[in-house]
Amino acid sequence: MMLQRKNRLRALSLGAVAVTGALALTACGSDDNGGDGNASGNPSTAAAGSIKCDDAKGQLLADGSSAQKNAIDAWVKQFSQACKVQINYKGGGSGAGVTAFTQGQVAFAGSDSALKPEEVATSKKICSGGQGIDLPMVGGPIAIGYNVPGVDNLVLDAPTLAKIFDSKITKWNDPAIAALNKGVKLPDLKIQAFHRSDESGTTDNFTKYLIATTPDNWKYEGGKAWQAKGGQSAPQSAGVAQQVKQTSGAIGYFELSYVKDGIKAVSIDTGASKPVAPSSESATADIAAAKVVGTGKDLSLKLDYKTKAEGAYPITLVTYEIVCDKGNKADTLPATKAFLRYIASEDGQKILPSIGYAPVPEEIIAKVRTTVDGLS
Numbered sequence: 001m002m003l004q005r006k007n008r009l010r011a012l013s014l015g016a017v018a019v020t021g022a023l024a025l026t027a028c029g030s031d032d033n034g035g036d037g038n039a040s041g042n043p044s045t046a047a048a049g050s051i052k053c054d055d056a057k058g059q060l061l062a063d064g065s066s067a068q069k070n071a072i073d074a075w076v077k078q079f080s081q082a083c084k085v086q087i088n089y090k091g092g093g094s095g096a097g098v099t100a101f102t103q104g105q106v107a108f109a110g111s112d113s114a115l116k117p118e119e120v121a122t123s124k125k126i127c128s129g130g131q132g133i134d135l136p137m138v139g140g141p142i143a144i145g146y147n148v149p150g151v152d153n154l155v156l157d158a159p160t161l162a163k164i165f166d167s168k169i170t171k172w173n174d175p176a177i178a179a180l181n182k183g184v185k186l187p188d189l190k191i192q193a194f195h196r197s198d199e200s201g202t203t204d205n206f207t208k209y210l211i212a213t214t215p216d217n218w219k220y221e222g223g224k225a226w227q228a229k230g231g232q233s234a235p236q237s238a239g240v241a242q243q244v245k246q247t248s249g250a251i252g253y254f255e256l257s258y259v260k261d262g263i264k265a266v267s268i269d270t271g272a273s274k275p276v277a278p279s280s281e282s283a284t285a286d287i288a289a290a291k292v293v294g295t296g297k298d299l300s301l302k303l304d305y306k307t308k309a310e311g312a313y314p315i316t317l318v319t320y321e322i323v324c325d326k327g328n329k330a331d332t333l334p335a336t337k338a339f340l341r342y343i344a345s346e347d348g349q350k351i352l353p354s355i356g357y358a359p360v361p362e363e364i365i366a367k368v369r370t371t372v373d374g375l376s
Contacts, residue, residue: 050347053083056338058331063090064097064110066236067202068138068319070257072110074351075343085335093236095199095224101132101322107332108340109322112201113224114300123324130326130376134300135368137343138319139287139358141278142206143259144266145244146251148172150187155180157269162210162217164251165193167230172249180269187249194243194252197233199224205303205317206253212305213314253315256280257356268315271308282313283358290318292364297325297371299364318360326376333375340372 062072069091076087089110090096097109098119104126114134115123123132144161146154151172156164160176163169169176173186196203203226210218220227234243234252241258244250251266256278259265267275276282286307294300300320307314321340328336342348349359360368 051079051082051342052338054334054338056083056085056335058335059086059088060107060332060335060339061088062106062108062110063092063100065094065112065201065319066091066238067112067140067255067317068110070355071138071352071357074355075348079339079342083338085339087339091236093198094201098322102126107329107336110319111322112317112319113204114294114320115322127324128327130324132322133298133325134294134320134322135340135371136299136301136318136360136364137321137368138352139283139360140280140317140356141256141283141313142202142253142315142317143256143278144251144253144315145241145259145263146266147244147248147263148187148189149248151184152264153184153267154264155267155269155275158210158213159217162214164191165195165231166218166228167193189249192247192250193231194240194250195226195231195233196235196240198235201319202237202253202255202317206315209305209315255356268313270314272310276311276313278313280353280356280358282311283316284361285309285312286314286316287318287358288361297374299367299371301364323375328375337372337375341369344368344372
């Protein structure tokens, strides 16, 4: 069984098909991203493979996780080439997405944290005869990106990260950092730690990692809102990444797809034989150990932040698409199901490694496909 699982993980990580064409989409409104809604060629076929449009039509509005925005952009490009549907996804953050969903403003929402019990209760007001459920669609590492001149490879562990983001370690040549990076010349440079200013599932998962692994050094309750004192803030993952890119001595947290253009990623000392760098493969190795803890049609997961498995990156997240199990709006249900069916398909998941994300393990995504087919 262990050998089969390793082979399966390797196939998931290495079986990516490169996506041709630009992934960035034309904005609809100041922050929205959607396809042009024009069919190209056979309306049931797209570059990513066969897409079943069924009765999908019109426009879908969605909001939420900025962590998955680059994945959504890629999916929308492929879907819009096949189906006459315009999807406007505003990546305003997980908190904004959940709020928009529970207020009935969007067809679906993206969140890097599962719905809380009180949010499920609120969702019953807009899901006629049903409730909001969590469908895991995108996995990936939360990279710790940094901009330290002259330092190309940096290793940190949970206690050191906690102290950096809690303003307890303030210089890059601090002895605690030096001990993890022997032979590396660290500058006498002030650390500029950036966190999210908006409510964020990325923040929730990053702080869950700190709470689980180093509770003595991270004494905050956690959640979507940043709680530690000090540091600087910016909105959405793109905002934090931009600040890290342009600030000497900066460090921040965001998804791997934002590690580019002068930003480097920290490798994490987990207690395994060697530090683990963030990658689609190392994130998939961690997510494969996740357990489904949702009930009914809800497929929320519990991740293992304390993993010491070789090659498993511990700071991961899973982004959920949130929909009603029953009581979805009749005018948008066909398009919602068609889009979710595509992104959960083999073709949809194949796109993810090529743009810095991790596919959802087969045992879990198979359940997602069944659930999507049953949405009403």
